[in-house]
Amino acid sequence: MALLEIKNVVKRFGDYTAVNNVSLAVEAGEFFTLLGPSGCGKTTLLRMLAGFEQPDAGQILLDGQDMSHVQPEKRPVHTVFQSYALFPHMTVRDNIAFPLKMANWEKSKIATQVEELLADVRLSQFGDRYPHEMSGGQRQRVAIARALVDRPRLLLLDEPLSALDAKLREEMQLELISLQKEVGITFVYVTHDQGEALALSHRIAVMSNGQVEQMDAPETLYSKPKNRFVADFLGQCNVLEGTITSLNGDSMQINLKGCGEVRCLSVPGAQVGQTGWLALRPEKVRLDKQLQAVAEEAHFRGRVHDCLYLGDVTLYVVEIGEGIFVETMLANSIPGVAKFFDDNDCVEIAWRFDAGSFLTE
Ligand SMILES: Nc1ncnc2c1ncn2[C@@H]1O[C@H](COP(=O)(O)OP(=O)(O)OP(=O)(O)O)[C@@H](O)[C@H]1O
Ligand SMILES: [Mg+2]
Numbered sequence: 001m002a003l004l005e006i007k008n009v010v011k012r013f014g015d016y017t018a019v020n021n022v023s024l025a026v027e028a029g030e031f032f033t034l035l036g037p038s039g040c041g042k043t044t045l046l047r048m049l050a051g052f053e054q055p056d057a058g059q060i061l062l063d064g065q066d067m068s069h070v071q072p073e074k075r076p077v078h079t080v081f082q083s084y085a086l087f088p089h090m091t092v093r094d095n096i097a098f099p100l101k102m103a104n105w106e107k108s109k110i111a112t113q114v115e116e117l118l119a120d121v122r123l124s125q126f127g128d129r130y131p132h133e134m135s136g137g138q139r140q141r142v143a144i145a146r147a148l149v150d151r152p153r154l155l156l157l158d159e160p161l162s163a164l165d166a167k168l169r170e171e172m173q174l175e176l177i178s179l180q181k182e183v184g185i186t187f188v189y190v191t192h193d194q195g196e197a198l199a200l201s202h203r204i205a206v207m208s209n210g211q212v213e214q215m216d217a218p219e220t221l222y223s224k225p226k227n228r229f230v231a232d233f234l235g236q237c238n239v240l241e242g243t244i245t246s247l248n249g250d251s252m253q254i255n256l257k258g259c260g261e262v263r264c265l266s267v268p269g270a271q272v273g274q275t276g277w278l279a280l281r282p283e284k285v286r287l288d289k290q291l292q293a294v295a296e297e298a299h300f301r302g303r304v305h306d307c308l309y310l311g312d313v314t315l316y317v318v319e320i321g322e323g324i325f326v327e328t329m330l331a332n333s334i335p336g337v338a339k340f341f342d343d344n345d346c347v348e349i350a351w352r353f354d355a356g357s358f359l360t361e
Contacts, residue, residue: 001064003028003186004049004154009058011044011210018044020210021058026188028153031180033189035197036207037233042190045207046156049188050079062153078147079156082163084139086131086146093118093127096146103150117145120182122175137168141175148183158190173199194234198222206230222281227361231279236315238280238326242358244272251353254278258321262298263353267360280356285328287316287341287349297350302326304345314339318349 002025011019019041026032034042047053049060051072060067067075086095096117100110118124121141131139140160147155161169161176177200180187191197197204198218205215206229214226225231228239242254245261252266256278264278286297293299302320313329316339320326328349330340341347 002026003030003063004188005059005061005064006045006049007059007061009045009048009055009060011041011048011053012056018210019048019055022207022210022212023058024205024212024215026186028186029184031177031187031189031200031202033191033197033201033204034207035191035194035204035233038192040207041210042192042207043158046079046158046188046190049154050077050156051075076153077156078150078152078154079158080140080143080147080160082159084131084136084143086139086142088131090130091127092123092129092131092134092142095131095142096149099146099150113149117149120148120179121145135168136164137172140164140172144176144179148185151183152185154186154188156188156190159192160189161196162191162193169196176200198234206233208233224357225279225359228277228279228359231357231359236282236327238278238282238285238356239359240278240280240324240326242276242278244270244274244276244358246272252358254358256321256324258324259300260321264356264358265354267358269360270358274360276358276360278356279359280326280351282315282327282329284355285326285349285351287318287328287330287347289341289345289347291348291350294350296352296354298353299348299350300326301346301348304341304343304347307339307341307343309338316341316347318347320349 004026006022006024009019009022036042048055093114096114097110118127121144123141161172201218203217204221206213208229214221214230222234231237240256242256244252245255246253247266247270250266251263252270253261253263255261300320302318304316305319305325306317308315313331315327315329318326326349
C-alpha cells in the first residue's frame with residue numbers, strides 16, 4: 001500500500017477551481033515532486049496534505065487512514081516553506097528542540113535527538129548560533145532539521161530553495177538528496193523549477209491548471225513527454241508540426257510541415273492522415289558543416305539563423321525550411337572557442353528516427 005494516496009481531490013476558491021480532480025499515490029521513502037508553472041495549484045495541494053485547507057471533494061489517505069477529520073497538528077506531516085520560519089531569539093539547538101519540548105519529551109532524549117539532527121544537516125558546529133548569524137542556506141537546513149526532528153511520516157517542502165542564489169541552491173540540492181536517503185522519510189517537494197525537479201526526484205507529477213498532466217520518473221518525463229505542455233515545460237524542446245503518411249510497425253513516416261518526410265517511432269493509436277508534433281530535444285540533433293547520411297537518421301540542410309552562447313554549450317537555431325527552425329547545441333570543447341558556426345553559415349543537421357516522440361495533443 002502506498003504511504004500517501006490522493007483520490008480525486010478538488011479544491012475551489014469561489015468559482016475558481018485551483019485543484020481539479022487530482023489523483024496520485026506516493027510510496028514510502030519516495031522523493032516525489034509536484035512541478036508546474038506559477039498558479040497551477042501546487043501549494044494548494046500541499047496545504048490540503050498538511051491539513052491547512054480542506055478538499056471540496058475527494059480523499060487524502062495516509063497509511064490507509066482518511067485524513068479529512070484529522071487536525072494539522074495531529075497529522076504525522078510537517079511542512080518546510082520558502083522562508084525559513086525560525087524563532088529569531090532562540091539558538092539553532094533550541095529551534096530544533098522546540099517541537100520536542102512542546103510534545104513533553106524527556107530532556108536527555110531531546111538532547112540526543114537534536115544532536116543527531118544537527119549532524120544529519122551538517123550543522124553540528126552551529127548549535128549555539130542564532131538564526132541571524134547564519135547564511136540563508138544554513139538557516140533553511142535548520143528549518144528542515146526542525147521539521148524532521150520528531151520523525152514525521154511525510155515531509156512537505158514548498159519551494160524551500162527558491163530564496164537562495166543559484167550556486168547555493170545547487171549545493172543544497174545535493175544535500176537534500178543525501179539527507180532524504182539518510183533519514184528515509186518520504187518527501188513531497190514543490191517547485192516550478194524543472195531542473196531542480198529533474199535533479200532531485202524519484203518521480204514527478206507535472207501540473208497545469210490544477211490538473212496532473214503526466215506523472216513519471218524524470219528520465220521518462222524528459223524523453224517521453226505525453227503532450228506539448230510537458231515537452232515544453234521540461235527544458236528546451238523543438239516541436240515540429242507533421243502529418244502521418246504511413247505506418248510500418250514500430251516506426252512510421254511523417255511529413256514535417258515545410259521540410260519533408262522523416263521516419264519516427266510509432267505511437268499507440270496512430271493513423272495515416274493524423275496531424276501532430278514531433279518533439280525533439282536539441283541535444284539529440286547533430287550539427288556539422290557536412291554530415292554523412294545514415295539510414296536511421298533524418299537529414300536536412302539549413303542555415304544558422306541564431307547562436308546563443310551559454311558557457312558550457314552554444315545553442316544554434318538552424319532554419320531547415322522556410323520559417324521552420326530547429327534548435328541544436330554543441331559543447332564548447334575547444335578552449336577559447338565560443339562557437340563553431342556563425343549566423344547564415346550553411347550547415348547540416350541530423351537526428352536518429354528514435355530520437356524524438358510524436359505527440360498528438
Ligand atoms: N486562499 C485563496 N483564495 C483564492 N484563491 C486562491 C487562494 N489560494 C490560492 N488561490 C488561487 O489558486 C490558484 C493556485 O494557487 P497556488 O498557490 O496553489 O499555486 P502554485 O502552483 O503554488 O503557484 P506558485 O508557483 O506561484 O507558488 C491560483 O490561481 C491562486 O490565485
Ligand atoms: Mg506555491
